[in-house]
Amino acid sequence: MLETFKALSDQCRIRLLAILMRGEFTVQELTAIIETGQSRISHHLKTLTEAGLLSVKRQGTWSYYSVGDTNQFFASISEAIALQFEHIPERNADLAAVAAVFEERRKKSQEFFDRHALQWRALSQKLLPLPEYQDRLLMAVPRGARLLEIGVGTGDLLLKLAEIATVIFGVDHSPAMLEEARHKVADQPLGCIDLRLGEMAHLPLPDRSVDCVIANMVLHHAADPIAVLCEIRRVLLAEGLLVIADLARHEREAARDQLADQWLGFEEDELKGWLYSAGFRSVDLINVDAAEGQESVLIVLSK
Secondary structure (H helix, E strand, O other): OHHHHHHHOOHHHHHHHHHHOOOOEEHHHHHHHHOOOHHHHHHHHHHHHHOOOEEEEEEOOEEEEEEOOOOHHHHHHHHHHHHOHHHOOOHHHHHHHHHHHHHHHHHHHHHHHHHHOOOHHHHHHHHOOOOOOHHHHHHHOOOOOEEEEEOOOOOOOHHHHHOOOOEEEEEEOOHHHHHHHHHHOOOOOOOOEEEEEOEOOEOOOOOOOEEEEEEEOOHHHOOOHHHHHHHHHHHEEEEEEEEEEEEEOOOOOOHHHHOOOOOOOEOHHHHHHHHHHOOOOOEEEEEEOOOOOOOOEEEEEEO
16 A cells, blocks of 8 residues: 555656556657656656556567556555546646547558558568468358448458458548559449448447448557447447457567557457457457467457
8 A cells, every 4th residue: 555655646657647547658658748758757657567556568679558457456546546637737738648649650550551552462461471360250250240341451351251241331541542442342232342431449330330340450550459449349239249350469570660560469368358348248269370480360259
């Protein structure tokens, strides 16, 4: 208890805690949000982490900080503390800076995909080779479903999904990618595939409007994965199915710059925790092992 109160007895650490309750951030991002020296931020983060209020996730050369769960005393009082965050004098400025960080992550990704739409398939296969997992993904999709694919890219999966689903909504934030996808599905029956420009954290669909959502190799590009999962839960029917195929944790640091990856894959427990937080009730996970030189793939089925 004394260690917890000591960790909380600093205005900057209170601000950091309030910010990190909005998501995971690096030291560099937190330095930009609070507009103070990196050494000071690092010192405060160390104090909060040692007290069990924060946890740190290392991905390559980057470290992401988030609110931890090892301090049971803090967990018991965190809701009451969070209610007081609105009284922090810098609160509005901090929230605006947090939004700016998420926007910068999103903008970087969109610019990359617009620039590399034509070469995307060859580029991704060369830099991040994966085992064959597509058949397992397709087997999970319910026949006759009203389906949403998030991040359609150049439309490689759309034609195969059209053999299973009755109606497909395809969303991507890159106009260039959508244009390539439209060419690929041009011969499909009118109305079968509806392609829309939009963000995965702000899907252009009404509440509870689809039976199934496919997120194929897109979550590791998300600025805020939890926000994306909450948005997916919004558009899914109550008993709807989410099918995720994404990278298991890896250490190919070059993927950040060469493929615009925000995250170097995910841990199984990490994905499960996010899904439960987003309101999903069940999570089944399949690990598709990789051959030498490839990266493993996680397939997640959640309702």
